[in-house]
Amino acid sequence: MSMIETPAVHHLSGGATDHHRHSSKRKLDEEDDGDFSDLVCVRMRKEEAVNSWSSSSGASGAAGSGCSVAVQKPRSHIQFFVRMMSAGNTIVMQAFPEDSVKSIHERIQSMKGIPVFEQRLIYRGKQLQWEQTLAECSIQNDANLQLVGRMRSTEHPQAWQIINDMVSLVYRLCCGETVHDSLKTIKGLITSYLNMTPRIDNESASGYFQIFMSSSAPDVLVMLYVSPYAGNKDCAESSVRHFLSSCRNTLSKALHGQCACVVLEFCKLLRRVGSNDPLYLYCRSTFGSLLETAGVSYAGSDNAKGLVLIKDIFPFVFELVNCLLMDLDSSMESHRAVGPLSNDVVDFTAFLVPLRTGIKEQQAVNGSMAQDKSNKDLLHAKEIEYLHCLYMQLLNKIDQCLQKMDQSLAGQEMMEGDNLYPGWSHYLSILKELYQISKLYDGAEEKLWSVLRRHRNVVCLLIVRYAKRTDEHQWILEHRFVTNFESRRHLAMMMFPEVKEDYEELHEMLIDRSQLLAESFEYIARAEPESLHAGLFMEFKNEEATGPGVLREWFLLVCQAIFNPQNALFVACPTDRRRFFPNPASKVHPLHLEYFSFAGRVIALALMHRVQVGIVFDRVFFLQLAGSYIVLEDIRSADPCLYTSCKQILDMDADFIDSDELGLTFVREVEELGQRKVVELCPGGKNLVVNSKNRDKYVELLIQDRFVTSISEQVSHFAKGFADILSNSKLQQYFFQSLDLEDLDWMLHGSEDTLSVEDWKAHTEYNGYSETDIQISWFWEIVGSMTADQRKVLLFFWTSVKYLPVEGFRGLASRLYIYRSLEPGDRLPSSHTCFFRLCFPAYSSMAVMKERLELITQEHIGCSFGTW
Template identity: 70%
Template sequence: MCYADEIVILHGIFFKLLSKLDMCLVKIEEHMDRQIEQDGENSSIGCYQHLAILKELNSISKLYYGCEEVFWETMKCRKGAFCHLIVRYAQRSDDNKWILDCKEVTNFEARRHLALMMLPELKDDYEDLYEMLIDRSNLLAESFEYIAYADIESLHAGLFMEFKNEEATGPGVLREWFFLICQAIFNPQNALFVACPNNRRRFLPNPASKVDPLHLEYFTFSGRVIALALMHKVQVGIVFDRVFFLQLAGHTITLEDIRDADPYLYSSCKQILEMDPETIDQDTLGLTFVHEIEELGTRKVVELCPGGKSIVVNSKNRRQYVDSLIQHRFVLAVAEQVAHFAQGLADIMSCRRPQRSFFQCLNPEDLDLMLHGSETAISVDDWKAHTEYHGFKETDLQISWFWKIVGEMTTEQKKVLLFFWTSIKFLPVEGFSGLSSRLYIYKTSEPIDRLPSSHTCFHRLCFPAYPTIGVMRDRLNIVTQEHVGCSFGTL
């Protein structure tokens, strides 16, 4: 048999195998639709082999013209089953880069799984965890000392957190620390990050952060904190602006990308590009290749290119002017800050690939969901469905009153109650089903004048059998005040 015959045979094997696997993926989708999971070692091994065979088929498809397109079109048709295989069977030790050759065949769950596998796996043994003892009144500075100067390897096992002069320890305290430290890091008053004008919960690096001599060290620290929050799967209520995400992924920043980061600059650049050529060539705008910035309270003019002060913007170079302006404003002005933040992320990552691989796994919206959590209002029905009772029965008046009161709360009060109960203020995208455990309400034997207390590590809320709905409402109103948070009661 000649070499050419072998090539033809391999081509035929590719299509036969792809057809067989397509039928297997159809069966997986049918099982998923019926919410049936196959048990037993053999079925698990078989499904794992499906993903391994698909990887080899993808490699073979690159050898023949048009076959790679056929392969990915098949995966698009079986997207649900393909993503199920990724989430369930893709391992940290595998080379999963081939999956991202056609990222549109993946869903959020698959991309999140691939990205999180680049971070270390948390250790179960508390003795392996990196311990921190933080004073609430000096939260940012002491947290910086612990994280910025820690041995990198010691952070890979995970964190164990205590607040000074408080008895509480465990996961609930750590979740609270993540929330509080991220609020401090991204507080514009600390000059590290600035909020987008049209969306105050989106942030990007502050070009003027150099007012603090340690600002670059703080950016490295910030990158480590965000990576650790992702590693611990804690939603911190912070999201990155699209520009910041694209920088971390190593992508070029375009005009459309800056729409939220600087609406005024975006609008001005659009007008320049859409202006009538004759009008702009008459030097109506009076623009040259310079950019005026404010630095440490003084305004200065920066040339966008050598000799920029003498280069007039016209219809032929206006695109270059806009691109140079964007490059200076959003890339060069914060290059050091972004580089140090990226280094902090890379310090925590367990793989040897650059941090860009992590962001290239994701879409900007994916990171929003991972860092901020669910965008939808807290569902009381979902909350109730994931709550169990000890001492109380679901039919008790106190439980009926409780859920009636919760249903009448404002959105912010519900968040504060959830935070008091669990140290979680932002739910994962799956809602309450995405939490590490169910929630619990415990009946106590304390006097009825006592306020509710909580054990956030165990997702446990405790209160006595209040005699009336009015008494219960008064008690819950106190613990759902924003300043109380989860530092009130027993953690």
């Protein structure tokens, strides 16, 4: 059974929402003062109680006096107050100290008609026994008692006891009473109550939350928050925060729906205090975070019970949109403007997630679009239409912001590390939410992409500067026309874990150069994927050099070995020897599939460490990794002869091909382990002649067998190895889908341009030398006369970088340095590749310097010559 008597305290909800975020905290108006006065001043002042005394003495004479009943007070009487939990008012009573508790129950029955056996009087957290006297119970003047139903009438008596004890204590504090360790006691009661709450979402758990609401616990805590007595506000704030954080952190997600209903009540009450009130903002954030897992429902749905309704969320969304509109205005005003606050954006996102879900469910049930004004039965149609209006307001405002941003950056080349307006930092998050809303309304998405296309440059800058690993970016990568290579690369790179700087977390490798491929395979292929996520630490046996420079060298060497055609794993494209795709005949190696997984891991690790390895994929390989279908035009580079043949078959005269002059059937010949065999492209393919009607199908099946079926296992294992390195292995196909083939070329191979001496010089600094020294002039003159290959070897000797990023020297992780060494002039240059340092002594002549540099730019010397 539920409690027979429940407290009824005046609720603070129901007032208009205050959307003006930046206004100072207003005092309550007269109407609000009345509401709070009812709460704070439930206990009648003593003089008011005396004044309300009527000439008619005794309980029977007072019965008709309404909420406040006064009894004539002789000198020896004590006066006390009984809070009516059901009626929401207080009885002022007088009695002798020697009167029994039972007599008080009988007087209450005569006044209120509540049977004695259904009454329970609580004082200082303890139930008063019938046989006790008021003196024995320590009832004194102005004591406050609570009248509730008997514990045996409720399903959860212990929970009722705890919450009523808490309400009683809070009520005493509201009346100005000083209670020792009140905050500690309230928090302890809250913790005890939540600890006994069931951890699964069932009727029992629902009953516990109903107890909290029925006992008016939210009301009295907010009453304490607005209480004028010293310390009460801090006590209430700490108690409410404790309750909310405990709900979120200790209760299971299955109960978040029940929690959300309670937190919603807190929000409604506190909103009347002020929309800028810190405790209200905290409650609002908690409510939003709970909704992300709790879900919502709409009125009339079968599962509406126990869930927050759509109509309950709209006021918060409206409030937050108004906040964002004003903050976006301020973000355009000056360099110092902070713009939208992080909490507001997070809350906005949190409320929109369940709101969109609820609207979609409603649309599915009603079978109509949200903005269909003709559907008179559509629930919350006005609110949904208003959400569309809010969407348009926000979109127009963000359009203005992006335009202002574009104007502010006009003519500037933004470099990494350059300061941007702090107010711009949340634009991208707001745009993502606008995208989510746009999918609810016809034509709204097109308007959004029109805005983003118009401001493509600043959108890309926002992505590079503010996109976070924790965000979800699929929404913008699906529309690559509003991005550029730099922004797509940035988003793709965030699918990898972040390389750690702490060497103790790195996966260590000690490899013999003579056993490079086999030992690298053991270290990488046999490792648990998680152990590779922090990054790699590399060292060659019998060599002192360690650090990032050695790691870059290892990546280059191991990739050269993996893609070496002699190892039979990959085949180079005939027209572009940089491009590779899996070798259908790779099974000649017994561990070939494991090596493909190893290759996938190595390539992913190279990308994660931002090392250009000089290897690129053929289109057929790239498309299969992206899960895309292969068509004729995709095989042009991989097999030019087959491409030409297929084109000819498709372009031939229909009569000629129907004459069977070509003698083609649905088969293809394959050479495997030195033997040729015939493979049918479809069941019965040997007997199916190619003609003008089925030639399209023949070409399609031929391409699929040659470039899909024959290498499907190899591609699958490579993809699995690649996925092992991503933060989320499920993102493997999405990684390749988010890029163009050219993007991946630039990320894996780097720049195709000849090394520019001027760009090189512009990104070099000096230590021990100055730019005007004769040795520096000689050096750049000698570099300028080198061949392209010699420059690559010199750069590799200097940095262990053989292929520059597509941005050139600007894209390197550091500037380059030339150090003056104190060694004799006959010594060769040395390098510290980890720090991009080239060291050489002050050579006596340009001829001597040129001789030394030419020596180290020989391929067999320049590689692996750095010290560390």
